[in-house]
Amino acid sequence: MILPYLIVDLKLCNRTIWRYEPVTCDLITHGMQERNSWHPSTTKTLIRRLLDKNVITFNTSKNQRYYTSLIKKQEFLETEIQRLLSGMDEGCISEVSYYLNGLVKRSDTEEFNDFKI
Structure with a gap:
């Protein structure tokens, strides 16, 4: 079950992740800037929160993190x-x-x- 406090985070960030996964931080940041006029540091904070809550995960390849959603x-x-x-x-x-x-x-x-x- 998805906890209600995660709903907003999921809506904001996972739109980009679901569409393009595995996806880099740069692509997520660009999507959030385009859609919500967010500063890159705001997006990185959101990514960190989603990682801490086990909503997303990442794999590293060639010094680049690729994020995927753990919630379908x-x-x-x-x-x-x-x-x-x-x-x-x-x-x-x-x-x-x-x-x-x-x-x-x-x-x-x-x-x-x-x-x-």
Whole structure:
């Protein structure tokens, strides 16, 4: 189970890691600068926190660290969906389900792509 306090860290950092893993610190830093205007030291602090919490790991090759996630994207998404739905009644869940189903079926998925990790 993913602990709630890890959710924000995972959303921020693992988007880049999941997409490009194994990934270097430079690529993670660049992604966080582009997406969130973060200073490199902020990203390095986040990486260190994720390492300390055993959320990510790394291998070293040619004096370069390559990071990978220890939490799979599918596990994260399932936990997030359960967390989201746990606070809703059945009527609201039905509406959300209908809305998401419509987004997935649309041929122009621009709006849906904003939600991709």
